[in-house]
Amino acid sequence: MKLRLLPIVALMLPLMALSAEVGDVVKFDAPPQKVGRDVMQAFANRKSGTSFSGRPVPVKDLGNILWAANGINRPESGMRTAPSALNKQDIDIYIFDQKNVYKYDPKPHAMNLVVKGDHRSLFTERMKTPVIILLVSDVSKFDGGGYGTEDDFRRMGAFDAGIVSQNISIYCSALGIATRVRASMDGPGIQKLLGLSAKQIPMLNHAVGYNK
Numbered sequence: 108m109k110l111r112l113l114p115i116v117a118l119m120l121p122l123m124a125l126s127a128e129v130g131d132v133v134k135f136d137a138p139p140q141k142v143g144r145d146v147m148q149a150f151a152n153r154k155s156g157t158s159f160s161g162r163p164v165p166v167k168d169l170g171n172i173l174w175a176a177n178g179i180n181r182p183e184s185g186m187r188t189a190p191s192a193l194n195k196q197d198i199d200i201y202i203f204d205q206k207n208v209y210k211y212d213p214k215p216h217a218m219n220l221v222v223k224g225d226h227r228s229l230f231t232e233r234m235k236t237p238v239i240i241l242l243v244s245d246v247s248k249f250d251g252g253g254y255g256t257e258d259d260f261r262r263m264g265a266f267d268a269g270i271v272s273q274n275i276s277i278y279c280s281a282l283g284i285a286t287r288v289r290a291s292m293d294g295p296g297i298q299k300l301l302g303l304s305a306k307q308i309p310m311l312n313h314a315v316g317y318n319k
């Protein structure tokens with residue numbers, strides 16, 4: 108009986124909602140070559156979501172959003188879909204859903220469980236979105252090398268987060284997925300929950316889901 112069920116479960120994994128129990132490591136499929144609308148339609152339709160239905164985001168779509176956000180698009184060099192100041196690749200991505208918090212790991216294109224539980228209330232969550240994608244800049248990556256002051260590093264981190272954010276917005280628009288970027292969140296609470304240092308700064312977060 109078990110042997111018969113296993114392949115069916117494996118086939119269903121990409122379709123499962125993010126809230127499903129898919130283990131401590133969620134490995135995504137490679138991103139497809141082509142999806143959704145073309146880029147001009149994605150720009151024409153881009154807008155911030157205002158009310159979300161609560162419908163879960165399938166794991167497959169989440170994987171594609173994360174790759175578009177800041178995945179590796181040149182495996183030979185490890186370079187990313189989003190540029191970053193001095194190529195410091197300072198933006199880390201965390202995913203909050205109703206059951207867990209994960210961190211995106213671009214090399215295996217997977218996400219790893221970091222904290223159990225629903226912590227979406229750290230994001231002044233009025234809209235009840237199924238997924239929140241958090242962008243953290245690790246500004247310590249700019250330390251040394253005489254590149255500038257702490258203020259300069261924070262600006263670089265904010266720019267880098269903004270670029271990743273726009274990748275998310277345009278990808279979501281192309282797929283008809285609703286998103287809203289937000290600066291408001293409980294930064295110190297998030298740093299505490301995730302065990303971040305003072306130099307790992309929550310910059311922006313994206314509510315992600317479907318329009319009501």
Ligand SMILES: Cc1cc2nc3c(=O)[nH]c(=O)nc-3n(C[C@H](O)[C@H](O)[C@H](O)COP(=O)(O)O)c2cc1C
Binds near residue numbers: 154155156287290
């Ligand atoms: C840097 C930045 C921070 C934002 N912060 C918030 C926020 O904290 N809460 C919120 O509801 N929307 C936030 N927004 C979304 C804006 O309100 C929204 O983009 C703006 O009203 C324009 O609407 P549009 O995105 O549909 O064009 C933010 C947008 C940006 C670019």
